Amino acid sequence: MENKYIERYIYAVTKRLPLKMQGDVAKELRANIDDMLGTDNPTDDQVKEVLQKLGHPRKLAASYLGEGHYVVAPEYYADYISTLKLVGIIFLIVSLVTGFISAVTLAADQDIWQAVEILVDELFSDIWTKALLAFALVTIGFWIYGEAQKKHQPKAWELKDLPELPKPNTLKIKKGGTIAELIIATSLGLAFVVLLQFGLPYFDQDVVNTFLPFFYFSIALDIAVGSLQLIFGEWRWPVVGVYTFSKLYSVFLAYFFLYSPFLNATWVGEQAVLAGGTYEEVSAGIEMGLHVLFAVIAVATIIELVQLWVRVIKAQLAGK
């Protein structure tokens, strides 16, 4: 007599097998179960006992499939994880940089709050899609590579293929330097904010006030970066990430501040009188100066970040 649990068990096993195996395994499994039961009219309890003895259908199916069915084989697992990390980081940088560029382009004529909204939107809108894409690409890559390797004899390896030992401490952050930087950056930042807040004649107070929270945040970021550097003591990914973010944030803030009407028009007018030129001439001169200032800040920051990233990625690759 056919028992519904037996048929369901056999189905649970065979549905996990390739089509060409299914029929034969089902037939054999049914015969084996009948033999184990030893009776044509088993009770549900007897059926239960026999099926429990055979084990979980998933496990039994895996035994029928044999060993070695992996998306990423164990011997490649460590390489897979480190590649995932590296590719993840590269994707993150690319999406941060492209997001940043498109945000700056889009936000050029907006006020600072709208600009921040656009920035957040651009940076994070499709970061998950990109992260998933990176994950999928690496996984598929390893799967294809693993499958291809199965068909080859294991390659002989040479001693010269062994990785070089990483240079010690290339990523070390000097404590003294960090503390000095932290103190200088914080005090200069605070001095600047105080200067803005207590209304010097050459600033337009309304415009400056809008920017104050952003400058405070910038100081907080500097402190966070300094603290992370001290805690970790070397350029680990969290430190590099927060540092990069704080630098990009500074450039972003500099852009919006320097291109905002933060200068007091009356003061500019007075300067024009003192210099003996027209308002337009002086204002154009100041604008020119601000362009140069921003360009210097942006270029210096980018060079610094690129150097840091190259150094960190190099050390990561060498350490692999």
Add this chain to the structure above:
Amino acid sequence: MDETILNNLVGELKRGTQVLAVLAHLHRGQYGYSLLQDLSSQGVMIEAGTLYPLLRRLESQGLLKSDWDTSETRPRKYYTLSPDGVATFEALKKQWQMLTDDMNAVLKEKENGK
């Protein structure tokens, strides 16, 4: 002593001998359940869920051949050693004897405190 670790180690030791035990019993044709009973009557503990897939695997490797017997009320699949299986079994048996000799020597040496 950690019982779990010990059980795992014993399991590993036994797993290595399962194929040899199965091949040793298949000079004459046997179906899955009869082989299972045969083995367990000799103290070779192998689970049904391990044995049935193992038989198929050995067949796909060419060490066993199989036939369905449908003459009785219950159809049964009988496995026997193929000529290649016989040769493999003999070679494996020899390896096993060498291995046990070596291991006995190693363990004896330790016992004598050398």
